[in-house]
Amino acid sequence: MGKKKITNEWKRHRVQILWALLTNSYLIGFVQGKIYKGKLKNLCVPGLNCYSCPGAAGTCPIGAMQAVIGNWNFKFAFYAAGFLVFVGALMGRFVCGWLCPFGLIQDLLYKIPFPRKLRTFKGDRLLRKLKYVVLLFFVILLPMFLVDVLGQGAPYFCKLICPVGTLEGGIPLVLLNKSMHGALGWLYAWKNVLLLFTVFLSILIYRPFCKYICPLGAVYSVFNPISVFRYRIDREKCVGCGACAKVCKMQVNPAENPNHPECIRCGQCKKACPQQCIH
Amino acid sequence: MIRRLGEHKAGICLAALGLALMGYGIYRGEAAVCFQKAINICMECIGIG
Numbered sequence: 001m002g003k004k005k006i007t008n009e010w011k012r013h014r015v016q017i018l019w020a021l022l023t024n025s026y027l028i029g030f031v032q033g034k035i036y037k038g039k040l041k042n043l044c045v046p047g048l049n050c051y052s053c054p055g056a057a058g059t060c061p062i063g064a065m066q067a068v069i070g071n072w073n074f075k076f077a078f079y080a081a082g083f084l085v086f087v088g089a090l091m092g093r094f095v096c097g098w099l100c101p102f103g104l105i106q107d108l109l110y111k112i113p114f115p116r117k118l119r120t121f122k123g124d125r126l127l128r129k130l131k132y133v134v135l136l137f138f139v140i141l142l143p144m145f146l147v148d149v150l151g152q153g154a155p156y157f158c159k160l161i162c163p164v165g166t167l168e169g170g171i172p173l174v175l176l177n178k179s180m181h182g183a184l185g186w187l188y189a190w191k192n193v194l195l196l197f198t199v200f201l202s203i204l205i206y207r208p209f210c211k212y213i214c215p216l217g218a219v220y221s222v223f224n225p226i227s228v229f230r231y232r233i234d235r236e237k238c239v240g241c242g243a244c245a246k247v248c249k250m251q252v253n254p255a256e257n258p259n260h261p262e263c264i265r266c267g268q269c270k271k272a273c274p275q276q277c278i279h
Numbered sequence: 280m281i282r283r284l285g286e287h288k289a290g291i292c293l294a295a296l297g298l299a300l301m302g303y304g305i306y307r308g309e310a311a312v313c314f315q316k317a318i319n320i321c322m323e324c325i326g327i328g
Binding site: 035036037041042044050051052056058059060063064067068071073074077078079080081082083084085086087088089090154155158159162165166169170173174180183184185187188190191192223226227228230 | 318
C-alpha cells in the first residue's frame with residue numbers, strides 16, 4: 001500500500017517535471033544568461049512561471065495581469081483575466097497540482113525529512129484567506145492606483161513578494177551576468193530572504209506558498225466547484241471511513257466537499273478510498 | 280452525453296466567457312503589452328528594479 005502510494009505520487013511528479021521542462025524549454029538561456037524573446041511569449045502559461053526565467057517559453061499570467069493593469073493605457077487586463085477564467089473554468093486547481101513549476105518545487109522540498117512536519121496549526125484556516133488579500137491588493141489595486149507621474153503602476157506582487165521570480169529569474173540571471181552585480185540592493189536581499197523563508201517553510205509544511213500566498217491559486221480556487229474537470233463522490237458507496245481526509249495534505253475532507261477551494265486535484269484521496277467512490 | 284454536458288454547463292459557459300475576454304483583450308492591444316514585458320528582463324520581478 002505504502003509503496004503503491006509513493007509510486008503513484010511520482011507519476012504526478014513526472015507530469016509536473018515534463019510540463020516544467022516544456023514551459024522552460026529555452027535551455028540555452030541558462031548558459032547565455034539571456035531570456036527567450038520569441039513569439040511564444042505572446043501566450044500565457046497556466047502556472048506561476050516567471051517570464052524572466054532564462055528558460056521561460058511563455059508568459060506568467062499574474063505578471064501579465066500586473067503589466068497591463070499598471071499600464072497607463074489600459075487599467076484592466078482582459079487578456080490575462082480571460083485566460084485565468086478560461087483555464088480555471090476548465091481545470092480549477094488541477095493546474096496547482098499538476099502544471100505549476102513552483103508547486104513541483106514545493107512538493108519536492110516537502111519530501112526532505114524533518115523531525116516534525118506541521119500538518120496544521122492554530123490560525124491555518126484564517127491564514128489561507130491571505131492569498132485573496134494578496135491577489136486583491138498586490139496584483140490588482142496597487143498596480144492600478146499606486147502609480148508614478150506617467151500613470152504607470154509597478155508589478156507589486158512580483159516586486160515585493162514573489163519568490164518564483166527570485167528563484168527562476170533573479171538568481172540565475174545575476175549569476176550569469178556580472179553587469180547586474182552593481183545593481184543589487186535591499187530589494188534583491190529582501191527577495192532572497194523571502195525565498196529562503198519559503199524554502200524552509202516548504203520543508204516543514206506542505207505547499208505553504210500555495211496555501212497562504214499564491215494569487216494564482218486564489219483565482220483558480222474560485223473555479224474549483226464548477227470547473228469542467230472536478231471530482232464527484234458516489235454517496236451510495238461512501239462509508240464515511242475518513243481515509244480520503246486523512247491522506248489529504250491540503251487538509252480537505254473530500255467526502256464532505258470533493259471540490260473544496262483548497263483541493264489541488266493531486267488524486268491522493270482517490271487512491272486512498274477503499275470503496276473507489278471518488279471519480 | 281447531453282446529461283454530462285448539462286453537468287458542465289457552468290464550466291463551459293465560463294470557459295467561453297474567458298475566451299471572449301481574451302479576444303477583447305487582444306483586440307485592445309493588451310497582448311502586445313504583455314509580450315513587451317515578457318521579452319525584456321523584468322527588473323522588478325528579479326529583485327533589481
